[in-house]
Amino acid sequence: MRAQCCRQFGGILRERNRFREASGYLEAALRIYELQGSGWEVIDWAVTEQEAGMIHRNAGRHTDALACYERAGDLVVGGGSAGLEEHVVFRAMLRRDVGIVAQDRGDLDTAERELTAAHEVFRTKRGEEDFETAQVAKFLADVLRRKGQQCKAASRRTRNPLRKRGLRAQAQTHLTRAHDLLCPVVALLGKRRTTEAHTYAACLNKLGSLQYAQGHIHKALNHPARGRGDLRHRVRTGPPLPRQDPLPARPRTARGGRSRRRRARTAHGRAHLRRQPGRGPPLARRGVRVPRGLRPGPGAGRGAAGPRHPDPPVALG
Incomplete structure (x- = not known):
């Protein structure tokens, strides 16, 4: 009973991201199982090792997590009073956890191999509608998506047309498999x-x-x-999340339908034309007050501007 309580406390603390305290409780439970030896169910001891590995994985200690998963796998190999089917499912859980660690470390080939094997077991033993099966399919689809993106990036870097075509075909295969895995998960959830x-x-x-x-x-x-x-309307335990539209509408005002920023840009442009009167349309047509020295003469045509400066006096003789 004490070992079970330590496991429960460790799981609660792991959900709250208090990994150091959670590791302490799981280590206490493991010491109890080690002292009792064969007096306990082997599967309970192995599950405790697995939960300790999950805490190490969440904390970023991937090497310690893999060591815990290996010890848990060694415990269920010898059998015990539990059923064989339960051991098969538990080993699939361990392969799932190993695949997630490999995904976190960037080893996508190992992650795909482990998650594919775990997904086959879950789909056979528990069916397509099981929550754990859906979770494994979601992780596997994410791995396949990342591999597809890597193949696309590699195809853009290469100059060999045959290699480019092969990489694009591999990317399409990975992305199609990921889509086929993820769509049933979305429908189930x-x-x-x-x-x-x-x-x-x-x-x-x-x-x-x-x-x-x-x-x-x-x-x-x-x-x-x-x-x-869905989070904003259905989750009632926390504060409402602010709305963030992907394409927000531009703010508009009643004055000609222009936004304040656009009017500011127009005013800045007019000021720029005042400093450089030779550029752009005639200033009088833009409604800008023209200094007297820059106004066109009486004989200038439409849109013609006068000289910028008065002509200098000419010396005669």
Whole structure:
């Protein structure tokens, strides 16, 4: 019971980003399991190691997280009184966590391999409508999107036409797979948007990033706004979020439909023309007061301007 309480406290503190205190509680639970030895269920000990690894991962200690995941995997290999199916699902959870750590470290190939294996197990054992299956699919889609963007960037840098064509085909393949994985997740989380508003908003954000990578810019701009709307209208536990439209309307006034900034630019331009009267349309047509020395003479044509300065006296003889 004491070990279970330590695990609960550690999970609560991890959700509040108090990783040092959470690690202390999980280490206390692990010491209890080590002292009791085989008197406990192996799966409980392994889950505690996994939770300790998740705390290290959230804190940015990736090496410690991988060590915890490895110890947890060693504990469930030997079997125990728990069912074999439960062990298979738990090992898939460990592969999911290893894939997330690899994604955080930038190793996208390892992340894709581990997350793909975990997704296959979750889809087989728990089905497509399970929340954990949707979470793994979301992480895998994000990895595929990043790989597609890397292939696009590499195709823009190369000058070899055959390599450019191959990289573009790889990018399209990765982005298509990511879209096929993420769309069912958005539909599933859309049914639970009242209880999982933050998760649904994060998923919409990932879908917008994916559509931006595919070149659908207008669709990508729409999804973050929808996500903010769900958080603003459905989450009641915190303060309302300010609205941030992707394309805000320009402010207008009743005076000719011009904004204040545009009128300021027009006034600045008029002042500039006063200093340089030879440029631009005639000043009288712009409604600007023209100094007497710059006014056109009586014989000047339409739009003609007089001399800037009076003619100097000419010496005779």
